Amino acid sequence: MPVTLLGAAEIRALAADLDVTPTKKLGQNFVVDANTVRKIVQAATVTASDRVVEVGPGLGSLTLAILETGASVTAVEIDHRLAARLPATAELHGVPPGALTVVDADALRVRTIPGDPKVLVANLPYNVSVPVLLHFLETFPGIERGVVMVQAEVGERLAAAPGSKTYGSPSAKAAWYGPWRLTGTVSRQVFWPVPNVDSVLVGFSRDRQPRGSEQERRRTFAVIDAAFGQRRKMLRQALSGLLGGSAASASVVLESAGVSPTARGEQLSIDDFQGIAKAAPTSLGR
Structure with a gap:
């Protein structure tokens, strides 16, 4: 029936x-x-x-x-x-x-x-x-x-x-x-x-091809969490604790990833966040 x-x-x-x-x-x-x-x-x-x-x-x-x-x-x-x-x-x-x-x-x-x-x-x-x-x-x-x-x-x-x-x-x-x-x-x-x-x-x-490995995902999500944890701050400040301990060290990583250090999290695409994670120190996301 x-x-x-x-x-x-x-x-x-x-x-x-x-x-x-x-x-x-x-x-x-x-x-x-x-x-x-x-x-x-x-x-x-x-x-x-x-x-x-x-x-x-x-x-x-x-x-x-x-x-x-x-x-x-x-x-x-x-x-x-x-x-x-x-x-x-x-x-x-x-x-x-x-x-x-x-x-x-x-x-x-x-x-x-x-x-x-x-x-x-x-x-x-x-x-x-x-x-x-x-x-x-x-x-x-x-x-x-x-x-x-x-x-x-x-x-x-x-x-x-x-x-x-x-x-x-x-x-x-x-x-x-x-x-x-x-x-x-x-x-x-x-x-x-x-x-x-x-x-x-x-x-x-779901995308037909995975965006990245599980390690890459964890690293990228760590960047996302830090960026939106202090969303009113510029990325060089919001990510300073994650990317070397200072705004200056964070700016170096951001620039190498092609992202403006004065941008804020809400301006970034997932590609941008992943790019930052790839350029970040190897300890990120562990």
Whole structure:
């Protein structure tokens, strides 16, 4: 039989049966609108041949929408009650055996995922959205693309270009893996409970060729952290502790990387940050 989706009344009934009250601690806001979860899946261009990983499936509304396409899903859920109930919900709604795998774990600690997923689709908890994304991109190089729903401010940062007001450390680190784009907005009224923030959909695709080695990534991210840790300062000052201990020594490294010592972090692209890391002392990032 075809996969059917959860309705608002059924979601509330499921939560009551499990004695689950959405908590701010876990960033839980459940989507109760079928059109919205289908919109997310369409934005991610999920097809029947895709292997998808979902973070924070909750009661399963987005999970079922992904499975409706015929794709296979590995869902990572930190709440033991929700993780235990999800397979039964899927079976009740027409999901064929073997299409869903549930991993009962903290997404920030997961190091392996069954099924070698290529696509990430998720309604990410607001409080850990950026750390989860960066962890999954770092840990699972097989993930090629994805769409996530996040708080509007977070999504705008992830997709921001150098020089914009919202460009910051998350923007630069996300760009290490490939391009990001805003793909849609989501009304706060489709959530239960209704959050006090707006949400957006953010899409990404991983570059076909890795930008650099893991050591290069760590070194580059160390430069990014230092640059935005004191974002109001010029780079020669913000990076002085990282690049030789003085503004003068930092200026030498910056100039050798083709970056103005008087620039600020928000003006630099990921290429610039990587260039600084390559020109930096060998001790950086260890």
